[in-house]
Amino acid sequence: MELEEKISILAESAKYDASCSSSGSGRARRGFTGAAQMSGVCHSWTADGRCVSLLKILMTNSCIYDCAYCVNRRSNDIPRAMLTPDELAGLAFEFYKRNYIEGLFLSSGVIISPDHTMELMLRTVKKLRHELRFAGYIHMKIIPGASRALIDQAGLWADRVSVNIELPSETSLRLLAPGKSRETVMRPMRYLAENIAEARAGRGAAHPAQPYAPAGQSTQLIIGASPESDLTIMKLSEALYDKLGLKRVYYSAFIPTAKDLRLPAIAEPPLLREHRLYQADWLLRFYGFRADELLNEKHPSLDPVFDPKTAWALNNLHFFPLEVNTAQYEELLRTPGIGVTSARRIIRARRTAGLKLEELKKLGVVMKRAAYFVTADGKYAGSKRGNAEDIRVKLLGHEDPNGQLELFSEKQLIKNSLAETVTGQL
Amino acid sequence: MRTYIYDKTFKGFLSAAALALKTAGPALITSDRGFEADLFTELTETETDPAGAAGLFRRIGARGSSASRRHIWRAFLSEAEGAETALFEYIRLILKKGPAADDMLADDRVKRVHDLSGKTAGEAERFKGFARFKELADKTLYARIEPGHNILPLIAPHFAARLGPFNWVLHDAGRCTAALHTGGKLSYAAVDAVNIRETDNEISLQKLWKQFFKAVAIQERLNPKLQRQFVPLKYRKNLTEFDP
Numbered sequence: 001m002e003l004e005e006k007i008s009i010l011a012e013s014a015k016y017d018a019s020c021s022s023s024g025s026g027r028a029r030r031g032f033t034g035a036a037q038m039s040g041v042c043h044s045w046t047a048d049g050r051c052v053s054l055l056k057i058l059m060t061n062s063c064i065y066d067c068a069y070c071v072n073r074r075s076n077d078i079p080r081a082m083l084t085p086d087e088l089a090g091l092a093f094e095f096y097k098r099n100y101i102e103g104l105f106l107s108s109g110v111i112i113s114p115d116h117t118m119e120l121m122l123r124t125v126k127k128l129r130h131e132l133r134f135a136g137y138i139h140m141k142i143i144p145g146a147s148r149a150l151i152d153q154a155g156l157w158a159d160r161v162s163v164n165i166e167l168p169s170e171t172s173l174r175l176l177a178p179g180k181s182r183e184t185v186m187r188p189m190r191y192l193a194e195n196i197a198e199a200r201a202g203r204g205a206a207h208p209a210q211p212y213a214p215a216g217q218s219t220q221l222i223i224g225a226s227p228e229s230d231l232t233i234m235k236l237s238e239a240l241y242d243k244l245g246l247k248r249v250y251y252s253a254f255i256p257t258a259k260d261l262r263l264p265a266i267a268e269p270p271l272l273r274e275h276r277l278y279q280a281d282w283l284l285r286f287y288g289f290r291a292d293e294l295l296n297e298k299h300p301s302l303d304p305v306f307d308p309k310t311a312w313a314l315n316n317l318h319f320f321p322l323e324v325n326t327a328q329y330e331e332l333l334r335t336p337g338i339g340v341t342s343a344r345r346i347i348r349a350r351r352t353a354g355l356k357l358e359e360l361k362k363l364g365v366v367m368k369r370a371a372y373f374v375t376a377d378g379k380y381a382g383s384k385r386g387n388a389e390d391i392r393v394k395l396l397g398h399e400d401p402n403g404q405l406e407l408f409s410e411k412q413l414i415k416n417s418l419a420e421t422v423t424g425q426l
Numbered sequence: 427m428r429t430y431i432y433d434k435t436f437k438g439f440l441s442a443a444a445l446a447l448k449t450a451g452p453a454l455i456t457s458d459r460g461f462e463a464d465l466f467t468e469l470t471e472t473e474t475d476p477a478g479a480a481g482l483f484r485r486i487g488a489r490g491s492s493a494s495r496r497h498i499w500r501a502f503l504s505e506a507e508g509a510e511t512a513l514f515e516y517i518r519l520i521l522k523k524g525p526a527a528d529d530m531l532a533d534d535r536v537k538r539v540h541d542l543s544g545k546t547a548g549e550a551e552r553f554k555g556f557a558r559f560k561e562l563a564d565k566t567l568y569a570r571i572e573p574g575h576n577i578l579p580l581i582a583p584h585f586a587a588r589l590g591p592f593n594w595v596l597h598d599a600g601r602c603t604a605a606l607h608t609g610g611k612l613s614y615a616a617v618d619a620v621n622i623r624e625t626d627n628e629i630s631l632q633k634l635w636k637q638f639f640k641a642v643a644i645q646e647r648l649n650p651k652l653q654r655q656f657v658p659l660k661y662r663k664n665l666t667e668f669d670p
Contacts, residue, residue: 004637011641028587035588042656043555044667047643049652053555056642091634097567097592098559099585100635100666136588255646269646349531359532 006081007091013061013072014107017164017220018250022053022102022137024215025159034096034103034136036159041102054105054139055092059083059121063109065179069166069225071257072109082111085124093132103137103159104128114145122150125157137215142192144184151191155199155213160247163188164220168233172226175262192217193244216247223277224254224270225263231300234280234291241284251277276302282426283308286340287333309426310336310395313373314388320373321380324360325350337370339425357381364425369395428453428468431461432510436502440479442472443514447482447521455510482517490520494528501542503576512538549573550580557581557596558666559589561628567594568622570664578605578614586612632666639667 023040044052058072060082066074083091092104106124110117121140128134140158142151155161163185167173170182192213199212219240221233237249253269280302283289287309294308295301303311313320313336322331324346332343345363349355357376361367371381372391386394430446432438434457446453463469487495498517501509516539519527530536559567567589578598582605585596589607596605597617604617624632662668 004634007634008637008641011638015642015644030590033589033591037554037584041551041555044639044665045653045656046639047650047653048645048647049649049656050644050647051656052639052642055638057638094631095635097561097589098631098635098666099555099557099569253647255644271647345531348529352526352529355532362532362537 001081003087006083006087007057009079009081010058010061010083011056013109014056014058014105016071016252016255017056017105017107017141018050018252019105019139019162019218019220019248020051020053020056021160021215021218021248022139024247025137027135027159027214029135032133032135033093034134036102036135036137040137043099043101053102054137055095055101055103056105057083057088057107059085059088059106059108059117059124060111061109062111064112065110065177067166067177067179068260068262069176069222069254069257076258085120085127088124089127089132089134092128093134096134096136103134103139105139107141108143110143114143115147115150117143118146118150118154122153122157125154129157139215142188144180144188146188148191151188152195155192155195156210158213160215160218161192161213162218162220163192165189165236166220166222167226168221168228168236169226172228176226189217189219189244193246197245217244218246218248218250220250220252222254223251223274224266229295229300230273230277230280230302231291231295231297233277234284234295237281238284238291249281251281272304273302276304276308279426280308283312287426288330289334306392306395307336307426309334310369314392317388317391321375322373323375323378325354325377335370335373337366337368337373339364341425342366427466429461429463429470430455431459431469431471432457433474435474436499437476437479438472438474439502439510439513440482441475442510443517444475444478444482445470445472446514447518453511453514455514457510486517486520489524490527491525494520494525497528497539497543500544500546500580501539503580504542504546505576506542506545509542512542546575546577547580549575550577552661553577553581554584556661556665557585558664559594560622560624561631562622563625565593567592568597568620569595570597570599570620572600572661572664573598574660576601578603582607582612582614632669636667636669 021040022036023038025036026038028035040053042051042053046052060080061072062080062082063072063074071078088106095101096103106121108117108121125138125140128138138158139160139162140154142154142161142163144163165185167176173180173182195212196216199210221236223233240246240249251274253271253274254266255269256263256266280294283294284291294312302308306314313334319334322335324332329343329347332338332346333340338346342364346355349363355376357379360370360376367381372394428446428449428451430442430453432442432455439455442455446455483495486498498513501513512535515535519535527536531540553571553573557569557571559569561567578596582596585594586607590610592607594607597620598604602617604615606613606615657665
């Protein structure tokens with residue numbers, strides 16, 4: 001099989017792994033090719049609007065497992081291919097030289113055994129680091145069930161490591177991924193967390209420990225292939241961040257790749273739900289929220305119409321309005337229309353002089369939303385402080401003469417949210 | 427309105443600014459020699475004074491902060507219409523108020539310069555990703571870019587760090603300038619139109635990249651509008667993966 005065809009097959013098979021980041025590692029080594037930039041670099045964007053920053057590819061898409069949701073499952077009749085460690089390392093290096101990518105994202109189907117697969121992957125990564133003297137970014141997947149010795153090695157050469165949980169509960173895992181168990185997935189994640197924490201603690205000491213996966217550990221959850229609620233998913237993410245110190249959880253909308261009675265027969269992937277989960281995830285990591293502030297047993301699903309922060313604000317109006325000239329940073333962060341950047345700017349700008357309402361827009365505050373939740377120098381933008389229902393209607397900007405709310409189509413809601421996606425501000 | 431004409435270089439601009447600061451009142455600074463003067467324009471052609479320019483830059487750093495100097499350099503590189511005059515007002519403010527000036531984010535004098543600085547820095551970040559190199563027969567790597575702002579000085583050091591062992595050329599085709607990295611040393615030069623010949627090996631590698639790029643798109647999530655927001659059409663000319 002020609003190299004071109006192999007790459008086509010193996011890149012296509014890897015595309016459902018949502019992680020794309022090349023951030024979290026800053027490195028430059030003289031005499032080596034490559035440097036990693038802490039913030040990561042986006043090199044291009046695919047036709048579906050996702051960032052391309054790494055050569056994201058499978059070593060092989062052959063697999064001994066038969067997970068229901070996976071396009072590469074054993075029982076699926078698709079062309080299979082494999083790249084040797086030499087071919088992979090060479091390809092990554094040549095792409096890097098041309099500045100197509102920041103580095104390599106290496107995953108694989110499982111051939112013969114988890115350990116056998118990991119050994120081949122490690123060979124690829126070591127060749128890149130040692131023979132080709134590559135100092136750019138490497139993200140290495142860890143195969144569930146791999147032995148500790150191999151996991152211990154992986155973080156020595158990779159910047160980021162990850163194991164994909166995929167199914168957010170043990171029940172779903174048992175149903176949809178019969179070859180795996182909760183233990184085979186969680187055990188490597190615990191090992192990785194231990195190694196990463198140990199290496200971090202050793203840093204700065206007289207004899208600093210060798211860096212281990214400096215960009216940390218991440219994972220992925222498939223959304224919509226199994227019945228777990230947003231509440232379950234967010235509580236799981238929160239526990240992963242709190243207890244295992246994970247860097248990122250990715251959420252990947254389920255895309256049906258074949259008919260299977262164990263999987264829901266959905267017409268379209270749940271893109272809006274995925275978007276809302278990312279927004280909620282941002283609230284946990286950057287805005288100081290806890291999962292049970294956003295969701296609970298009575299309301300286990302994120303609001304499709306409003307972003308999670310606005311939904312929270314509407315349910316907690318007693319917290320508002322906030323006076324921008326005196327509110328704490330943490331309080332400003334909870335205001336719809338004020339993101340991390342605007343909050344920082346407000347704190348900075350009010351040091352020299354009191355802020356007026358008209359000036360807030362200049363600082364990047366989205367007044368269309370924030371207007372109902374802030375005062376500046378005691379002045380309030382809205383004409384009269386309404387209740388939650390009034391504000392809800394005004395925020396939607398749609399009200400027909402009968403006082404009914406227009407129902408938005410999912411496409412419209414996603415379109416409206418596009419601006420937020422680009423800036424990452426909430 | 428007092429108007430000062432300088433020679434398009436950063437040192438030239440600082441020289442003009444230093445001169446303009448000596449007198450109170452507003453001033454216009456431009457590099458446009460064809461500038462249309464009216465009856466009330468007081469036109470002065472300034473000479474570049476390296477010592478004076480360095481002195482002013484030092485004063486700005488001391489009175490303001492290194493962040494102020496970074497903003498000035500980046501806003502200057504934006505080459506936006508009226509940038510020099512906006513910078514003049516900003517410099518005056520820094521010298522008057524010190525580092526607190528950079529906190530006055532709602533003040534138009536500060537916002538304009540911060541915005542220009544941000545635009546330039548933002549485009550530089552983008553081109554760290556968008557610059558695409560081609561390997562020539564003698565193993566030199568050549569990349570052609572056409573940025574809106576003058577970002578070459580901002581991204582050349584980035585590539586010097588990551589492609590240290592290689593000789594490379596980063597060519598700003600619109601400005602006819604290039605950053606050259608040979609024998610581990612970085613330099614800049616004026617460069618006219620360049621004709622490069624692509625080797626067979628280079629063409630095959632480009633094909634592999636295009637293949638990869640096509641393969642990673644998830645068909646069920648196609649979103650050309652979102653793709654356009656991230657990769658505007660004006661940048662696609664020099665991106666290998668968008669070359670049909």
